[in-house]
Amino acid sequence: MNTAGFHHVAVICSDYEKSKHFYVNILGFEVIQETYRAARNSYKLDLRVGEQDAIELFSFPDPPARVSRPEACGLRHLAFQVSDIEATVAYLQSQGVQSEPIRLDELTGKRFTFFSDPDNLPLEIYEH
Known part of the structure; x- marks a missing residue:
């Protein structure tokens, strides 16, 4: 392929x-x-x-409802690449969208966090 x-x-x-x-x-x-x-x-x-x-x-x-939390079997999440994670989190919060605390990916050294869409689909922002 x-x-x-x-x-x-x-x-x-x-x-x-x-x-x-x-x-x-x-x-x-x-x-x-x-x-x-x-x-x-x-x-x-x-x-x-x-x-x-x-x-x-x-x-x-x-x-039908689907289990969608990140550790469920199947699609784990969608990740969006951003240049400034803190500004993105602040923007999301200004729009009423809450995110988890920013974490550090121990394998890449990059910062990331999760938030959810209106149907609780887990979405990630990942700083490049």
């Missing part, structure tokens, strides 16, 4: 408008395209993250 990188990460939300506000207005991701699929009664929102990465935000009627 000759992989060039990630094409996108898909996230299913329980409250489309709340999650759209979070990812677009709080995290600042650019809307590429928004599609309403009447046959599925669902939205698909394509978001640009950074220069080339993307998140697909999906809404479905009554999606």
